[in-house]
Amino acid sequence: MDRKQCCVSLSVQxxxxxxxxxxxxxxxxAPPGFQLTxxxxxxxxxKFKWEAFGHYTADATGTVNVSEDLSLGGTYLGVEPMGLLWSLTPVPGSKPGLMIRKLNVQTPMEVTISVYQDHQTEGFVDLVSLASVxxxxxxxxxxxxRIPITEDGLSATLFLPPGPGPFPGILDLLGSGxxxxxxxxxxxxxxxxxxLALDYLTNKVSIETGNFVDNKYFESAYNVLQQHPQVLGSRIAMVGLSLGCAITFKMAVYSDVFKPPDFIIYTPGKLSFSSSIPPTLRAMLNTGKTRVNEENQIIFRDLLLPITTDTSFKADVGRLQCPLLLVVGEDDQNWPAYESAMDIKEMMEGAGNSHLLTVLSYPNTGHIIEPPFTPHTRASNFMFAASRHKSTCLWGGEKVAHSHAQEDAWRKMLLFLRKNLWAMPELHGYKVVMGPSGAPLGLTWVNQVQHISVMTRLSRRTCTDHLRALSALAVLRVIASSFPLLQWIETLDPRVYIHADDLTEISADLPHGVLSRPVYPSAEDLPESPRTCLSVLSYINKLP
Incomplete structure (x- = not known):
């Protein structure tokens, strides 16, 4: 088909x-039956370049909807609404062993979506697109x-949601890189x-001394988070990935500062050590159990196999008194994650605290389980921060299964955090009413019978009063399934912020136009970010 006669339109929303x-x-x-990429x-x-693509055929109306239509070829197959992101791979000729991780969160990840005629597989840089967005x-x-934290020698950044708070807290630990x-x-x-994102390997203390930080470093980070005026100091979770998981277990079990029930842990990754972590790792690396595959990629998963029965080597998870979520990749080639999770489960069953444990185990899923739509990397170049040793590590996972696991695990992890961090028995004279999904739906006065579960039950006066009472917690969800993309929203009252995420009960009661999408600023607009306005209070005026 002559490109000049083609008026294909492309939109991304x-x-x-x-x-x-x-x-x-x-x-x-597009013309009916038109083949396109x-x-x-x-x-x-x-500066490395990545690409993904799918092959589609326009229907009788000349339309392709990537969220509903089959990809017939490319870097992903079938109906994959977000395949254009999670299947991103380095362009042909790139340096091997690449991985995408966002370094500057104050700028967006920019992706150009384009449409090309016919089913193309290569040479996109030389092709002329029919449309691009x-x-x-x-x-x-x-x-x-975003607030940098350097007190007490910490290298950390605190991220606070919009609104006055206080909010539940998370101490966030990534891995050995x-x-x-x-x-x-x-x-x-x-x-x-x-x-609070915490650097515990390349911080100032570690660089100056050449030593791994001690427990006091993590306790200081916890105290900074706990004592912040906009953080609910009694509701803090610790999230660990890989080596961060080992530290999470160690602090949860042995530290006097991390005290349940103020604390929950979510850990995709490793079994914890009861002793000092760097010497333990060095001792393990010297066992000769590492393997190298035909592509010269290092496999570490055998280091702890079989799982030891020596309890002095492992954190005593039987002492845990807080909820624990384990996220396991069954094809983890960096660590025996599945075997470790089953050992933890057995230890907790023996101690009688297994009711606190939730395990999410995913077949064909590797070691690095990231937020949704992060491109899967089966192996990558890696430098261990403690030793500065460079190698190519095999993380494991099959692209489609791993990507689907990331999406599912993130959703269930957020639900786990909301359920446990917001499930407070009493706060400022109110009780939070939890919905079946674990998200807060409203509140009950502690000494009164009135029960507020959906917004249409509120009069103008009670809505205003209760929203102000809850604004510091931001727990009333006012979003319907027809508005799934909305996140933080602001009412006409500047003191009231609402986090919109789970509530679907009011979808039929809100007129069209009451909810509006957040406006994401352009780079030059930062940090003066506009906020989305929700005219809820105006709508409430009309309620009986």
Whole structure:
């Protein structure tokens, strides 16, 4: 077909959105039966180029909806609404062993979505697209506050949601690569949590002394989070990935500062050690149990196999008194994650505290379980921060299964955090009413019978009074399933902020136009980020 006669249109909604929210890619005005390629291109912060693409055929109306239609070929197959992101791979000829991790969360991940004629597989840089759209994916939603923390020698960043708070807290620990990586903490803040990203390997203390930080470093970070005026000091979780998981267990079991029931832990990764972590790791590496595959990628999973029965080597998880969520990749080639999880389960069953344990185990899923739609990397170049040793590590996982696991685990992890961190028996004279999904639906006065579960039951006076009472907690959810992309919203009363995430009961009661999408700022607008306005109070005026 002559390109000059083709007026294909392309839209991506939202073109500016949160990193963990889905978008809809829609191609229209193509000839019926038209074969086309939808292509995504991303140049990451280290200037390496990534691409993904799917092959589609327009229907009788000349339309392709990537969220509903089959990809017949490309980097993903079948109906995969977000395949253009999670299947991103380095362009042909790239340096081997690359991985995408966002370094600067104050700028978006930019992805160019394009449509090409016919089913193309290579040479996209030399092709002329029929249409293109630039998409921005943000880790920081409008209104999120980023606060560097250096007190007590810490290398950390605190992310606070919009509004006055206080908010539940998260101490966020990543793995043995070091660096202050903030992308996960920024996303936690988008979901209503005050999250502290902590660098515990390449911080000032470690660099100056050459030693691994001691327990006091993590306790200082916990105290900073707990004592912040906008953090609910009695509701703090610790989240660990890989080596961060081992530290999470160690602090939860043995530290006098981390005290349940104020504390929950979510850990995708490793079994914990009861002794000092760096010497333990060095001793393990010297056992000769590491393997190298035919692609010269190192496999570490055999280091702890078989799982030892020596309880002096393991954290005594039978002492845990707080909820624990384990996320397990059954094809983890870096660590025996599944075997470790089963050992933890057995230990907790023997101690009688297994009711606190939830295990999410995913087949064909590797070691690095990231937030949704993060491109899967089966193996990558890696430098251990403690030793500065460089190697290519095999993480494991099959692309489709791993990507689906990331999406499912993130959703269930947020639910776990909300359920446990918001499930407070009493606070400021109110009780929080929890819905079946674990999200707060409203409140009950402690000494009164009145029960508020959906917004349409509120009069103007009670709505205003109760929203103000709850504004510090931001727990009343006012979002319907028809508005799944909305996150933080602001009422006409500037003192009241509402986090919109789970509530679906009021969808039929809110007139069209009451809810509006958040406006993601352009880079030059930061840090003066506009906030979305929700005219709820105006609507409440009309209620009986």
């Amino acid at each position: 939202p073109s500016r959105g949160q990193m963990d929210e889905k978008f809809i890619v829609l191609i229209q005005n 939808v292509h995504a291109f991303h140049q990451c912060e280290d 630039l998409v921005e994916r943000w880790h920081m939603a409008p209104g999120i506050r 070091g660096m202050l990586l903030e992308y996960r903490s920024a996303l936690f803040a988008c979901h209503g949590f005050a999250s």
